[in-house]
Amino acid sequence: MWKDYSCQPGEQIAAWLLRCWDNGADSQQLEGREAQQLGSLSRNRGIERGIGKETAICSLWRRLLSSVRARYPFKEDLVNSPGKWATTDEGIQYLRELAVLEVIYSDLDDDEVSKDPEDVLCTRAMWRKVIQSAPASYSNSLAAMYFPDMDTPTVEKVSSWLQIFEENLCTSSSLRASTLAVRGTPRNQSSPAPVRGKGSPRRMPRGTLWFFLRDQGGDMRKWDGEPTFKLEARVRELRGKTAVKKGSPKKAVGVVAMETQEGKQRSPRCKTKLTSLDPVNEGSERAALVGTWPPARVNPPQPGTSDPQKYKALVDTGAQCTLVPSGYRGTEPIRISGVTGGCQELSVLEAEVILTGDKWEKHPIVTSPEAPCILGIDYLRRGSFKDPKGYKWAFGVATVNAEKIKQLSTLSGLSEDPFVVGLLQVEEQQVPTATRTVHRWQYHRNRDSLALHLMIEMIHQVESQGVISKTHSPFNSPLWPVQKSDGGWRLTVDYRGLNKVTPPLSAAVLDMLELQYELESKAAKWYATFDIANAFFSIPLAAECRPQFAFTWRGVQYTWNRLPQAWKHSPTICHGLIQTALEKGDAPEHLQYIDDIIVWGNKAEEVFEKGKRVIQILLKSDFSIKKSKVKGPAQEIQFLGIKWQDGRRHVPMDVVNKIATMSPPANKKETQAFLGLVGFWRMHIPGYSQLVSPLYRVTQKKNYFEQGLEQQQAFEHIKQEIAHAVALGPVQTGPAVQNVLYTAAGEHGLTWSLWQKTAGETRGQPLGFWS
Known part of the structure; x- marks a missing residue:
């Protein structure tokens, strides 16, 4: 046994x-x-x-x-x-x-x-x-x-x-001849010609066949377990019908030229031309791929010719690479992951691309016989384009000419050292001390070799700069580094035990919501932001307050000589000292949240002068500022995770993309994490509580987790609402401004929204939605 x-x-x-x-x-x-x-x-x-x-x-x-x-x-x-x-x-x-x-x-x-x-x-x-x-x-x-x-x-x-x-996969080699017939659908004059790539043609993946049948309204339970050749036969039948009905494909885009080692042997150059620009949805930053044309392959030209090959493509600013359906195989492999978690192996080759008849440019292209034809943001962000009607299109780039706008990042005194630490010229700070001794052992958690190497480097850096020093203390808290959004690591200690026995201190940090309302009321045209590098580590601690912050690393005990991160009073103390330094320096109008600062104005020059003055005051106080953390002047800027433009709050596109690509939660913990992420933006979504109530129910302790149809629909619905979230603000004042509160009561609870409108407006601008 x-x-x-x-x-x-x-x-x-x-x-x-x-x-x-x-x-x-x-x-x-x-x-x-x-x-x-x-x-x-x-x-x-x-x-x-x-x-x-x-x-x-x-x-x-x-x-x-x-x-x-x-x-x-x-x-x-x-x-x-x-x-x-x-x-x-x-x-x-x-x-x-x-x-x-x-x-x-x-x-x-x-x-x-x-x-x-x-x-x-x-x-x-x-x-x-x-x-x-x-x-x-x-x-x-x-x-x-x-x-x-x-x-x-x-x-x-x-x-x-x-x-x-596996059974179907084993028989796929005998079905390749029939898959060619699936691809050989009738084409009209506007469609590209068929292609033969090098080597044997690939079979059409079962998943492609399955999705085609599902989109045609087929009963997919009927096809479950059926061999692939039966799916292929049905696809051929349906495509034979739809090819007659569709007629010419819709206007699409552009031109690509490809040149590879293989192409050089077979022809001097293989070019493909894209002649017009037709985004799927010009009002959306991420176009939906709806399949207005079938995937196609293009015949290489005869040896000795350089005729360009035309492709019709869809514009998708959410795609990180440009894809072309082609039999040409690049020498560099690439794996592309989809939102379902599946991966596809394609290849990359260097091509020459021309869009809207401008000029040929070399650009890496991802190719595969079954790939869709997509112009991704990697190519589109290269500049602006004019279509045949004379309209100008810009993707992922500023449409305003900012060449003459002087940037704050060009100021002298800014640092490029990633570990730079200042030292504020103030008396060593007397901070509240713990009411009893807290001693907790270091956690035993496996870390990868890269993280371990970075930890050793960080410990060495802060010790050499006098931020920490070796000590012997009855206190001890576990070292717990936190990974930052940019992939780096933050040297933090788990002070939860110490925080419980530390006396309270009056909070002086501005409330986040109050700060947002304040910034909305400015309705500015230009912004600039910056933050202080390692602000906590710039504030000296009194010697008698240091022992409580001890931690152990590789058998050696250290303590902080400067204000540590993750201690509950560090934000309040840091915020107050920075505020005092700015007040003493007579800083221009600004908003501060701990070590993050924003200035604004109606002209770029005005914002530059304000930002320059604030930065000079901070540098004179012996704070350090990294050049990479100084942004603006700009008309759109991100501050405290929120995108600001014309005094309005927007959901940043990186947040929209992150939420859009999230898979449905598989347990209570994942559901809570998803709700925490989307809940931060609830003021942008009318009826938020009603939308997510099915998800909240499965997180309750008394309920068993279930990912039913209701939960799936709520999950997809809230993702769509985030993608189309409205901007809030700006907050206006004056006798001509009217505040309007709309309320509604239904079987699922109460909802209300606050709007502002001026003379001539019927509904006005929303300031927020609650439920």
């Missing part, structure tokens, strides 16, 4: 538990004493202590699940990363191991909840992990197997799909 249920050397916990399940652990009913007599099963002391803890009779499977959960309270602590799997059997094994993790962190006390891994619902998060670890030849097709319009399948069902998938 011990042999059947003991963990093998090097075996991951999820794999060990799955093997125990397969060996019948659920049928082994044991008392606590009997379980203890089994000996060491897990090779983990923490797990061993829990296996025999329950004295009553229960199954060995239940004992193993509860003991593993007690040892690892959070799923994130129990990482299961097998690397790349090579066969579908290995993929099914990995999926079942993920199901075991779901069972571990389910409600183990609820007898109605199945503890069988095969009964676990295969969530999108689980399926995404399977795809990400799949071979490159599988990932694209597997990504198409998960459909939003179908009920979430069980692991058992998905395993059978994978087996069918």
